[in-house]
Amino acid sequence: MTDSNGAPAVHLVHTADLDAATRAAARSLLTEVFEGDFGEDDWEHSLGGVHALVREGPELVGHAALVQRRLLHGGRALRTGYVEGVGVRADRRRRGYGAAMMAELERVVRGAYDLGALGSSDEGLAFYASRGWRRWLGPTSVLTPAGAVRTEEDDGCVLVLPVAAGLDPRGQLVCDWREGDVW
Numbered sequence: 001m002t003d004s005n006g007a008p009a010v011h012l013v014h015t016a017d018l019d020a021a022t023r024a025a026a027r028s029l030l031t032e033v034f035e036g037d038f039g040e041d042d043w044e045h046s047l048g049g050v051h052a053l054v055r056e057g058p059e060l061v062g063h064a065a066l067v068q069r070r071l072l073h074g075g076r077a078l079r080t081g082y083v084e085g086v087g088v089r090a091d092r093r094r095r096g097y098g099a100a101m102m103a104e105l106e107r108v109v110r111g112a113y114d115l116g117a118l119g120s121s122d123e124g125l126a127f128y129a130s131r132g133w134r135r136w137l138g139p140t141s142v143l144t145p146a147g148a149v150r151t152e153e154d155d156g157c158v159l160v161l162p163v164a165a166g167l168d169p170r171g172q173l174v175c176d177w178r179e180g181d182v183w
Contacts, residue, residue: 008062008100011053012108015065018051025060026051026085033087041180046085050108052101054088062088062097066105071117072143072174073167081109083118102131109161116161117175119154119183133159134169141174142182148174154183 018026030038030046046065054062064086071080083105088097109116120128129135136158141148158173175182 008054008095008097010062010100010104011055012104013051013053015047015049015051022053022060026053026063029060029063029089030085030087033089038085039180041178042085045178045180049081049084050105052104054097054101056092061092062101064098064101064105066108068113069117070176071115074171078114079112080115080117081105081113083116086118086124098127099131102128106131106161110163114164115167116163118159119157119181120159121157125157125159128159133161136160136169136173138168138170139172140183141172142177143174144177151175151182158183 013022026046027043030043034042045067047067049065049067052062052064052066053060065084066081067084069080069082070077072078083102086098086101088095088101106116116133118128118133125135135156137156140151140154140158142151160167160169160173
């Protein structure tokens with residue numbers, strides 16, 4: 001479906017308002033998109049915020065989510081819109097669906113958060129960079145129950161969309177703790 005300007009129609013829905021069928025379709029879509037490498041923790045990370053959905057007729061073909069997290073940088077806790085679960089069905093890619101979903105989530109980030117952030121696969125880096133997301137150049141860490149722990153394996157894979165926060169992209173960025181992949 002497209003909007004009145006011919007762009008893909010994106011519907012924003014909070015997790016609380018997702019019906020059971022849409023929730024199941026989104027979960028199934030992401031499992032398919034990530035070729036089975038999308039586990040329960042990954043799905044859990046996608047819940048509790050806003051979902052950007054693209055349908056062709058009744059069929060869900062694209063999903064992206066934005067959840068709130070706290071990232072620490074420069075002695076401040078930043079209210080962060082964190083992007084999760086971005087995927088478009090393989091046979092529907094290159095139609096602008098991913099860009100349309102991200103445009104809606106970026107609008108929410110700019111209106112409600114200090115910062116946008118996401119952890120990207122190597123395949124997604126160019127897409128996000130083309131939208132103005134910047135690779136975090138400094139060290140990344142996670143705030144565990146035992147204190148801050150470096151996450152060297154995630155260095156270079158975290159991207160940010162600065163909004164109101166003065167950032168030093170070579171400084172340390174610390175995410176809040178969660179089960180599974182922390183970034």
